[in-house]
Amino acid sequence: MTMERGIITITENGAVAMPTAPVWMTQQEMSDAFNVFGCHIRKAVHAIYKNGELLESETKRYIKQDNGINYDVYSLEMVIAVSFKLRGRESMAFRRFIMGRLTMNNRQPVNLFFSLSPSRGKRAGN
Template sequence: MLKYTMRREIITIGENGKVHIPTTPVWMSACEIATLFGVFSGKVSSHIKSILKEGLLREDEVMRTLSFKGGVVDIYNIEMITVLSFRFASLQANSFRKWIIRKLTEKKKTSPPLFVYYKKEGWYN
C-alpha cells in the first residue's frame, strides 16, 4: 500500500441530477462515494472489495492511500467510481450512469475544415 499526499477533487450531483466533475483529478474515499450515490459506506466498501477480488480493476491502478493529520484513508479514482455506479440502484447512481453514457455517445463538435489554396500570386483562404 502506497502513501500519497495529493491535491484531489470530488464529483458532485445536484438535486436536479446534474453531475459536476472537476477538471482536476478525481479521488474519493468510500464515505464520499457513498454520499455521492446516496448509499451506505459499508456497501461501497463491500463492492470495492468484490470488484478488486473479481479482478475487474487493479488495486494499484485505482486506489491510493492518503495520509492526513491523525491517520490515513483509502481513496479511489474515476474508474472505480464509474464501476461502482453500476452496482447501485439509487437515483444518484442512475444520474451518474446516464451522464457517463451521454458523454460517451454525444457527438463531438468539430471545427469546419479550413481549405487553403495557393497560387503563384500568393495564399488564398
C-alpha cells in the same frame, strides 16, 4: 504532502458536477455522492477487486496528510465501476452522465482514460 484530487457531486435533481482535478474519492465521498450507506460502497469495491474487474494497485491510493490524517482514495475508474453496482437514483444519474459524455459527439474519438493491461481482458485459454 497533500494530493490534489477532485470529488464528484450529484444533486437531488440528478445534476452531476465533474471536477477539473483528477478524481480520487474516499468510500465516504462515494457514499455521499450516490446517497447510499457506506456498507454498499464497501461491498461494491470488495466485489470489483475480488472478481478481478479492476486492480487495486491501479485504482487505490493511500493518502497521508501533514495533519496526521490518513485515508484510502479510489480513482475515477473505480467510481464508475461502483456506480454500475448500485441501483439508486444518483448512481443512475451518474451513469447517464458518463454515457452522455461518451456519446456526445460520435464524430470525434473519445479518450476514455482507461487501458487494459496485457494480463486483463483476455479470455481463459487465449
